[in-house]
Amino acid sequence: MTAPNPAEQPDPSGPETPTATPATPGASAAAGPSAAARTAVEVGPAAPVAVVAPPPPPPAYAGTGGPGRPVPPPVRPQSWPPAAPPPPLFGGRWPGPVDAPRPLFLGALAAGAVVAASAVPPADPGLGWTIAALACTGALTTVAAVRSAPGSTVRPGATGAPGRTARPAWALATIALVSVGTVRSAGWLFVLCLLAAAATATLAVTGGRTPLGMLTATVLPPVAAFRALPWAARGLADRRAGAGGGGGVGRTLASVAVSLGLLVLFGLLFSSADAVFAGLVANLLPEISPPGVVAWAFRLLVVGAGLLGGAYLLARPPDLDGLRAAPARPVRRLEWVLPLALLDALFAAFVLVQITVLFGGSRHVLGTAGPTYAQYARSGFWQLLAVSALTLLVIGGAVRWAPRDRTADRVLIRVLLGALTLLSLVIVASALYRMDVYADAYGATRLRLVVATVEIWLGLLFVLVGVAVLRLRAGWLPRLVLGTAVLALLGLAVVNPDHLIAERNVDRFRETGRVDVDYVAGLSADAVPALDRLPEPLRSCALREIVWELPDDGVRTWNLGRARARALLAAEPPREDVVTCPYPLW
Incomplete structure (x- = not known):
């Protein structure tokens, strides 16, 4: 006799009911379709049950899960540390200097700013402008020399690296343009030269050889003046930390204050002892009065900001060589x-x-x-x-x-x-x-x-x-366009425009007897040597207004054109008995 199968014996505790045994994905796969069919037969048609498809297995992740093991949920990317901020303005081409400025930098810039603010004359062009230009150039040259010294950090491929002769050329052009105010008294000509000097000075500190690079360079100095403020503050902070918590800066300021006090004390004593020395000191120093001090402080602020921005640009020049216009689509x-x-x-x-x-x-x-x-x-x-x-x-x-x-x-x-x-x-x-x-x-x-x-x-x-056009290459043309413009302006200053205009009008009067006295009388002191050739009373009528407007020059306001005019007019001043001047003779 065969022993009964325990799996087929009825449960003595109650009627036979189908039981659902949970199965793992691996077990279900081993059972196959025959097991599912057998379960459906056991349920029978008397109790229909909707067959629900099992949920899809969770996705298997590489290196995790497996047969009989729960699959962990996917790991989301962490939000910390946060993403890097976008690069700052000009960050790609002008990241700025990495190292803090050296004390020599800041000292040279401060000295140049003080000398330039004190030397610039308040109104008329004169020698003070040339002194200011030389002082600013010397301060920035010190920065450039220290930056180029062995062991200093220089960005490779900086703008002007191939054009190291171009930057000194722009600097010399700037000095020459500003120096026009020392030899020519025509104010309109000096204004044009100052505008051109601003452009050449910008190229001297920024570089730029392409048209787009040169145009971009014109907006960099004002931006550099603001970006240089935290750079200079970092240099002062490093100086204080290296000197033991501020003793170095404090002692430097105390030394400057003592020096100024000694200069003022002994300067006043020497001035009271000798009148000639007193006049020399009065001509060298700016006007000491509330309006004069305010004007000097304003000039110091403007010049100091310009020098600080220029030093910031020289410490790590921007890369403007890649700023080129996109190539155009050729036409048929x-x-x-x-x-x-x-x-x-x-x-x-x-x-x-x-x-x-x-x-x-x-x-x-x-x-x-x-x-x-x-x-x-x-x-x-x-x-x-x-x-x-x-x-x-x-x-x-x-x-x-x-x-x-x-x-x-x-x-x-x-x-x-x-x-x-x-x-x-x-x-x-x-x-x-x-x-x-x-x-x-x-x-x-x-x-x-x-x-x-x-x-x-x-x-x-x-x-x-x-x-x-003949060479089909014009990479050198943009710089020469500005360079020839500077040469044309300097050439105009060399020919002495007001003197040339007066000379042409005097020659025309000798040939035709016609001259516009009102117009030639409004020329600058540069025209005096030519107008001195006019006969009376035209000579006195043309020179009288120039004499009235001719200032007394000091050291800062000395001008070659006014000095020559003053010498001629001292030898033969205009006649005071000429009351009525003739109308313009066309």
Whole structure:
């Protein structure tokens, strides 16, 4: 007899009921589909039960879980430490210096700021401006020299690393432009030189060789002045920590205070003992009064901020070489050849007429054009000046969008743009000739002289553009554009514009008997040697206003033009008996 199977015996405690035994995923897989079918048969049709699909197994993570083991939930990324903040403004190209400024830096900057603020004259241009420029240059040169010393940290590839000769050149140009106020008394000329000096000084401390880099450099000095404040504060804090909690800074300030006190004490004693020495001290020092002290403090703040920003830029120059305009999509050959060819033809037709005018003279113009020669010259100069400026823009656009991959394209660029450049030079010569005739007919003025100088500069630019077109390379052109502008301004200062204007008007009076006395009387003291040639009473009428406005110069306000004028007027002053001056004689 066979023994009964224990699994088939009924439960003595009650009726037989199906029981659900929990199974692990591994066990279910081992049971297979036959086990599921057997369970459904045991339930039977009398008690239908909805079959619910088992939930999908949780995803298996690499290195965790497994048969018979619970799978842990996925680990979320931690929120600490927080993500790095975005880079600061100019952080990529201008991270700023890493090390704190050395005490020599701050001492040189403070000395330069004090000397410059004390030397700059309050109103008229003079020797003090040159002294201030030399003091500021010396302070920044000290910073640059210490930064370049062995063992100092210099960012590799800094702007100006290949152009180390360019930065000293910009610095020398800045000194030359500011020094114009020492030799020329024309205020309008000195203002133009100061504006140009601001641009050259910016390039001297920032660098920049591309047009976009040079434009970006113009906004860096004001930003650098603010960014340098925590840098300088860090240097002072390090100095205090190295000196044992502030003794070094305190002793330095005490030494400065004692030195100033000794200078004031003995200076007053020497001044009271000798009148000549007292006058020298009065000329060297700024005005000691509440308004004078406020003006000196303001100059010290402006100069100090500028020097601190310049030192910050020199400590770690920005990288401006990569700032270039995105390459333009080249156009098809017909799209740029057709307009340039038509423009060349138009320029050639106009140049043929101008050559006839240049060599035919006033007789040809009077016989064909109708108006007088002076009216003819006056009516066309400004239009030709605009043509010269617009032509440079056309050439720049053609160079940017014209393709240069093929030999034929390169040949067409050289031929078409080269011809346009040569024709533009003839137009520049025609404009200058018109201005010369215009000045002979109506007299020379400051505006006419400045515009003629601009036209000469445009002619020089056309020569440089012609060279760039022939070489098909213009990386050197942006710096030369600004460099030639600086040279043109310095050349204008060399020819002494107010003296040249007065001389042309005096020569015109001797030839025609016509002169605008009111206009020449408003020129600066530079015009005195030329106006001294006028006969009386025109001489006294022209020089009287200049004498009234001629100041008494000291050391800071000494000016070569005013010194020469003062010597001539002392030898032969204007007549005081001339009461009525003639009206302008045109």
